[in-house]
Amino acid sequence: MAACVIRRTLLSTVNKYNRKHAISVLNVDLNSRQTPNRTRLSCSLFNVQQKRLMSSRPEGKVLETVGVFEAPKQQGKYETGQLFLHSVFGYRGIVLFPWHARLYDRDVTPATESKSTEPPGAHRSKEVKGKTHTYYQVLIDTRDCPHISQRSQTEAVTFLANHDDSRALYAIPGLDYVSHEDILPYNSTDQVPIQHELFERFLQFNASKVPPFIPRDTLQAWQEKNHPWLELSDVHRETTENIRVTVIPFYMGMREAQNSHVYWWRYCIRLENMGEEVVQLRERHWRIFSLSGTLETVRGRGVVGREPVLSEEQPAFQYSSHVSLQAPSGHMWGSYRLERPNGTFFDVRIPPFSLESKKDDTPNGFLPGPFTSLA
Secondary structure (H helix, E strand, O other): OOOOOOOOHHHHHHHHOOOOOEEEOOOOOOOOOOOOOOOOEOOOOOOOOOOOOOOOOOOOOOOOEEEEEOOOOOOOOOOOOOEEEEOOOOOEEEEEEEEEEEEEEOOOOOOOOOEEOOOOOOOOOOOEEEEEEEEEEEEEOOOOHHHHOOOEOOOOOEEEOOOOOOOOEEEOOOEEEEEHHHEEEEEOOOOOOOOOOOHHHHEEEOOOOOOOEEEOHHHHHHHHHOHHHHOOOEEEEEEEOOEEEEEEEEEEEEEEEOOEEEEEEEEEEEEEEOOOOOEEEEEEEEEEEEOOOOEEEEEEEOEOOEOOEEOOOOOEEEEEEEEEEOOOEEEEEEEEEEEOOOOOEEEEEEEEEEEEOOOOOOOOOOOOOOOEEOO
C-alpha cells in the first residue's frame, strides 16, 4: 500500500508534530490546519474530503503503521540510512548518500561566487549566481511506485549500454534524487522497512546506530565506480506565473556512431504549481545549441507522451528525457505552453542550462541490478 501524495501544506505543519506521531498508510487531510495532539499521519489511494481527518476507510483497507515522524533538519544533512516520506510525491524512501549541487535560482540572486552562463539568444538573459544545495540519492519503496508513476517517473536514472548500440539505455528502477527540503524523516522498528531489490545489497541493519541502517561496502564501491554518471552538480530553477520549473542535467558519456562522436545527457525536470489555479501542460518548445555551431528547435505536444494537470491536490509532475550532440558541450532552454480552465494559454520559461561533458570512462563492470532496458 502506497504512501499518500503529501501536499505542500504539510511542510508548514509537520514541525508541530512531536516524535510520537505515527505514520500510517491510509488517509490524511492535509488541508486542515488543525494538529491534534495524538494525530496519526496516514495515507490514502482515494480522494480525501477536505477538513476531515481519517473520516472514512475504503472497504477492505486497514491502517498499517510504518514509522514515527522525526523533526526535519533545518541545518546539516541526513545520513545514509535515513528513512523518509517525499513531501511532494509521498513515496517512502531511504537515503543512500548526499550530493552537494550548485542551485541557480532565477527567482533570487544570492551573493555567491559561482555564476551561470547563457548562450546568445537565450530568453531574458541575466547573470545568475549559484548557492550550494544538498540533494540525496535515494531508493524508492517499490510498493509505492505504481501509485506515483502518473506524477513522477520511477525509471528516471539511466545509463548508456556497454555495447555497440549507441542508443541503448538502461535504467535502475526506483532510484531518485531528492532535495533536502523534500525529505520528511521518520524512523521504524522494521529491519527491512523499504522494499527494493538493492536495499539489502547496499544497506544492513545495525541497532546500535542512528539511523540503524549502515552502508555495506557494496554501496561505496557502486558510488565510486559510477560517480561520473550519477553525480548531480548543477540545478536550475525559474518560476513563471506561479509555475516553477526545476532542471537537473546529467552527463551520460560518449559513444561512436557512423565515424563520429556522439555525446549524451539526460535531464530531469519538475514542474510545480505554486498557486491555486488548475493548469494543464499542452506544448513544449526547446532550443538546443551545440558547440559545433548548430541550433535546433524542437516543438511538440506535452512531455513524454503526457499532458499533465497541475492542481492544488496534485501540484507537481516530474520526468526525465535525453539529448545527444555531436559536440562535447552545448546549451538548452525553452518554454512550456500551459492552458487555464477558461481556455487561455500562457508560456512558462525553462531556465537555460549547459550541457558539459567529462572525461569519458564508460560505466561498466559494477552496475548491480535490477535493470530495465529502454532501447
